[in-house]
Every structure is written in structure tokens, then in C-alpha cells.
Amino acid sequence: MRNSPRHGIRDSFTLRLMLASLGRSYEGPNEMKTAIHAIANELSSPLAEPESPVNRSEILHTVCKSMLANRRDILYGLSQYGDRIETEVPERDLSQDITTSCFAVALIARYTELQKDFLRNGLNPDFETRYFGIPPQVASALGYSDAIEMLLSAGADINRRTKSKCTALDLAALHGNSDIVQIFLDSNQSLRPNWLGDAACIAVENKHLDIAIAILNKNPNIRLPLRKIICLESAKYGYDEIVLRMLDAGVDQNKIYNLEGIPLSVAAANGQCSTVSILLDRGANVRQFNKDASVYAARGGRIEVIDMMLNHGTNAVLPSSMLGAFCGAAETGQIEIAQLLLNRGLDIGSPSNKRWRYHALWNAIKSDQLEMVRWLFLNLELSPDGDTELIENEFMRSFGQTPPMIHALDSGKPRIVEFLLKLGAKPVDLTLSTAL
8 A cells, every 4th residue: 555655666676676777688578567567557546746746757767778778779870860869868958757757668668568558548549759759750660560559549640740850661671671661651640742752762871672662662752952962872782773773863973063073983983883774874974073983983993883884885884984993093002903904905005195194193192002003013114203293283283293202201201201212213303292
């Protein structure tokens, strides 16, 4: 009989010890369930003393921390779409509504009967707290399809977005929970087209191809800006089916949409040969400002892409592109690619390409690619002192055409300096150095 505070939540020393133990090692689900039931019963008691909220909050705070210490993945998932999640459970969040916080913990702990009790007693399935988000988000991130079905049956709104502009469908797509995504897609509630587009983007960005295709099958007419993003991300991961769908839906693959460039350059940089081939067949422009696909492939060491582009039926690698690709290969030490380009007809040794030879050398020096520097001196007509004509040309100097030794000193590359000295580099005019 609870007729005094001593029989209430304040008399809970044993409970506190149990919860502290659970916080260190999650080995007692039955004990945790009992604890949550006890707290839920106590907090709903009409006999609670006026001073007891402090103790209620303290105990619930411990419950939340104990449970969430073992399920940090849910917090990281939610935090990607909102403010940074704090290390400790915010007291203000728990004090807003003790009942909803209890339900959130019960949901994370998978205590189905306790969840049903809350919902039967009229709990709003769309409540939101700053720390826990909304129940459908939590269940979606954790992959609890049974909880999602229960929440939808209780009237949860699948289109509900939190203050962080995130829906439950977004989190299901983020974590690859395809069964939950399908529940949402098959729901009697109509998902907003924009929300479907956002979720499709998230699925592609996180490499969940099956989910992206399922969402696009549900709503293929998503907004053009989202189609552009989906096309770029699909090109990055080699999702050819989606790339083709986006092109058919009106995406202009030859427009630069962000810093990554166009789909062709993104696919080339990530070694997606089949995607590169498809894009070339569909009229990709191989030269887009500074987004040349062959340069990206060479810089990334994608020799299979370079070889495929050289063999492609279209003029996939222009002569000027080969020069840029050669310099890109030098920058990251891709000797095999540089040799392939020479074998396939790149005339880097011609007098008209002198500045490109030294540009490749400059790139290799700057990135401390000693073996590439050795290879360049062995295979090309280069001087350890640089080319006088280029060095004295003010226009060329504005593009970094200084003696190799100066470039090595400015870049802070002692290995290159030592190598150039062994080659017989002459003393240099240190006034040309920006580092001295």
C-alpha cells in the first residue's frame, strides 16, 4: 500500500544500483523491463508527492542513459539529420514529458507489451523530444518493423518530419532497413513525393540500391534537383540502372551540378567502367571545363577506365585530355598509367609539349612522388635545372614554372632535393623561392 513517500519512487536505492549495473553491461533485459515498468507505474501514480519530480527525473535519467549506452547507434543515426546529440541526456528533454521518454526507452528496449500499454492509454505516437526524435524514427533506424506496424496502427503519421527535417522513411533508407521502407511504401497513407525523393537520395548515397529502386518505382517523378543528385551518386557507385533512369527522366549529364563535376567524371574517378561506357554511349562530353574524366581517372589510379576510354568507339580521350591525364598520373605517382598513355600515342616529348613535361614533373615534386620523379627523368627529356625558356617566361612563371630545385624547396620535399642534387642540379637563385 502506497500511503507514504517512503513507499514511492524516492525509496529506490536498490533500483538505482541495478540500473547503474545495467549501464555498465547490458546483460539483464528482464531486470530492465521490470525497472521501466516500476518507473512507469510510479510516475503515473496520482499519489506522487510534490517534491518527487526531482527523484523521478533522476531515476528516469539513469534508465535512459543505461539503455542508450548500449544502443548508441540510434543516436548517431538520428544526429545525422539534426543538431549534434549531446553526450548526456538533456534534463530539459526528460522533464518535458516523462511518459513519452519512458515510451522511447521501452521502444528502444523492445518491450512490446509496455509500448502497447502506453498506446492503449492514449499516447500520441507522433510525439517528439529533442533527444529521442519521434517513435517511428527510432523504430526505423533500429530496424524494428513490428514496432513500425504497431505505431502505424495507432495512427502515426508517416509524413511527419521533425525539426531536423528528417522523416522515418529517411532513417529507414539511411540504415538500409528495406523491410521497413516497404511497409511505408505499402501503407494506406500517401507518402509525399518530395519525401520519397529525399529518401531515394539517402538510399543511393548510402549504397542501398534495392531501397532506392523500390522508392523510385513508387514515385519515378521526383524533382529535377534530386534527380541530378541521384544521377551523380549512382554514377559514383556504378548503379547503371538508376543512372539510365535519371537520364531518361531528363537529367542533362553534361551540366556541372556540384564540385564533383558531371556523372562521367565521377564514374571515371571511382573506377566504374560500365557506367563510363554507358555515359559515353549516351553522349557524355569528355571535356567539361576542369572536370575532364580522363584526368580524374588517371589521378585516381583507374587504369582500367583509362584503357576502356582509349578503346571506346567515340573520341573518349582527346589529345589535350591525354596531356592532362599524364599530369594527373604524375601527381599521384601512377607510373603504369603514364606508361600506358605513352604506349597509346601520347607525344609528350614533342617540343610543343615541353611545358606539359615540366608540369608533370612539378606535380610529382609537389606531391613528393619520388619514384615518379625518377621515372620522368628516365623517360622524358628533362633537366634537373628546369627549362630556361619556361623559367624566364613571366607568363609561365605565373603557372609555377620555376626550377625543380626551387619547387622542391618551396614544397618542403627533402627527398626530392637530395635526388636533384645527385642528378647534378646547379645552384639556384634563392630569391625565386617563396619559402626562404
